[in-house]
Every structure is written in structure tokens, then in C-alpha cells.
Amino acid sequence: QQQVKQSPQSLIVQKGGISIINCAYENTAFDYFPWYQQFPGKGPALLIAIRPDVSEKKEGRFTISFNKSAKQFSLHIMDSQPGDSATYFCAAPKGPGANNLFFGTGTRLTVIP
Amino acid sequence: DTEVTQTPKHLVMGMTNKKSLKCEQHMGHRAMYWYKQKAKKPPELMFVYSYEKLSINESVPSRFSPECPNSSLLNLHLHALQPEDSALYLCASSQVLGRRGNTGELFFGEGSRLTVL
Numbered sequence: 001q002q003q004v005k006q007s008p009q010s011l012i013v014q015k016g017g018i019s020i021i022n023c024a025y026e027n028t029a030f031d032y033f034p035w036y037q038q039f040p041g042k043g044p045a046l047l048i049a050i051r052p053d054v055s056e057k058k059e060g061r062f063t064i065s066f067n068k069s070a071k072q073f074s075l076h077i078m079d080s081q082p083g084d085s086a087t088y089f090c091a092a093p094k095g096p097g098a099n100n101l102f103f104g105t106g107t108r109l110t111v112i113p
Numbered sequence: 114d115t116e117v118t119q120t121p122k123h124l125v126m127g128m129t130n131k132k133s134l135k136c137e138q139h140m141g142h143r144a145m146y147w148y149k150q151k152a153k154k155p156p157e158l159m160f161v162y163s164y165e166k167l168s169i170n171e172s173v174p175s176r177f178s179p180e181c182p183n184s185s186l187l188n189l190h191l192h193a194l195q196p197e198d199s200a201l202y203l204c205a206s207s208q209v210l211g212r213r214g215n216t217g218e219l220f221f222g223e224g225s226r227l228t229v230l
Contacts, residue, residue, distance in 0.1 A: 032217050043117075043203050043221030044156065089155055099144055099207050099217055100169060103155035 003027060004092050006104030013111050019077040021107045023090035026071065030092040034101070035064065035075050038087045047088070048075070080111045116140050117222035119204050125228045128194060134225045136187040136204030145187040146219065147179060148203040156203055162187060163209055194229045201226050 005024045013019045025033075034049035050057045050064040050073065057064045063076040077084055090104040117138045126132050136145065144163050148156035161169035162181040176198075178190040187204055201224040207217070 034217070036219075041223070043205070043223050044219075045221065046218045049217070093217070094158070099209075099219065100146065100158050100161050101219065103157075106153070106155050108153075 003094075003102040004090055004104040006090050006107060008107060009105065010108045011110070013080045013109065015080065015082060015111055015113050017080050017111075019075075019080045019084070019109055019111070021075045021088055021090070021109070022072065023074065023104050024070075024072045025092050027092070028071070032093050033064070033066065033073050034091050035062075036089045036091060036103070038089065038106075040086075044089060077109075080109075082111045082113055085109055085111050117204055117206055117220050119202075119222035119225050121225055122223065123226050123228075125230065126191065126194065127230050128196075130194075131190070131192045133191065134189040134202055134204075134227075136189075136222060137185055138204075138206040138220070139185055140206060140220065141184075142206035142220070143184055143209045144207045145181060146205040146207075147177075147187070147189050148205060148221075150201045150203055150224070152200075160189075191227070194227075196229050199227055199229045 007022050035047045036044035037047040038044040048059050048062050048064055050066050052068050055066050061078045066073045088107045091101040094100045094102055120135045146161050147159040149159055150156045158171050159173045160179045165181045176193045180188040203224045204222045205219040207219050
């Protein structure tokens, strides 16, 4: 049973463009929605996270938009750079207040110069 | 540089071998995790330790045996593995939820890439 559905599977964006990755969740008890970034040969690293009491969170070029009624959240990468090329995973905790995470299926982002 | 250190980075073993993966963190985290990641797939949770006690086992086969000897160390003992167990094994740590200021962030190591022949 997939608790977090992520799309697209892969994404190619021109340098300077906007990258958008979407996730949908089912369990309304989820209370924390992080995005992790993983470069080849490395472990995932937290990029940005949001809690359901806000609709948007911005950190530099990265923004999470959260739609509680639709049970969806998305990652926007503004002014995408080749260094952003990586795999991005959305995630949600396996239970209320839990740290262990369900990960989405991942999106492989390629930013071409 | 990651603050979670995993050794070895690469391991090749036969199906009859016994080996161990090691993980160390010095961030004072009292929750530690083992995840398994196959190529082009998301990490999948295997085990969670909280205050050095096993709190979650995601129905992992007994040929994988975790151990948490102290608050900084986490081991994964491997025995009689199958070729389908070949994967990247990721260790992570975090603060235990419930403490003030907890971000819920998992800190991952770079992983141990395991090949079972």
C-alpha cells in the first residue's frame, strides 16, 4: 500500500526554469511533510519540510506548497541550476508524531545548461 | 560532510558469509535507523532504535540482525544473505520526537553498498 504518491518519475528542465514535483498522501493523521534530496552515491538529505498548519514555506529557491483539503503538497525549485540535478523524495511520517518515514517513489531531476 | 559515518562503503559477500555493517553518529541523537535502498527506488525502513532499544522491526528476515551497543553506534549483522539482498544500506539518526525543538529531521549516512554473490 503506497501511502505517498509522487509524480513525475523523471523531469528535465532548462537552466533557469521552474521544476515542479507533486505528492499526494492518504492518511490525514500525517503531521509533517519533508522533501529529501539525494545525489548519486550519497544518502538522502533534508531539503525543506512543512507542517499542515501552513500553506506554503519558502527557503531560498525552494518552496513547498501544501493543500490540506486536496491532500497534496508540491516542491517548486525556482531558477533551477545544473547542481540541482538529483533525485527528490517526498515523505510523510508513518504515524502521528513518528520520525520513521514513508518515502514517495522519487523524481529524478535533470537540469540542462 | 555527513555527520553519520557508515563502514564499509562497499561490501561483497557470498551467501554463506557473516559480515557486519557499522554506523556511528556523534550528534547526541537517541533514535537510529536502518533503511534499505534498491537502485532507482526509495529508501525502505528496516529497523528503528529508540534509546538503544529496538522499537520497530518492519518484518525484516532474521538473516538481518540489528544491534545498538550504545547511543552512538548501530550495527547490522548479515548472515546467509540472498542475491536479492544486494542494495544500498543506509543508516540514519534523529532526535527522539517529543523533545522541544525537534525538527523531525533524519540525518543519513552515505550508505554501505552490499553485493551478495
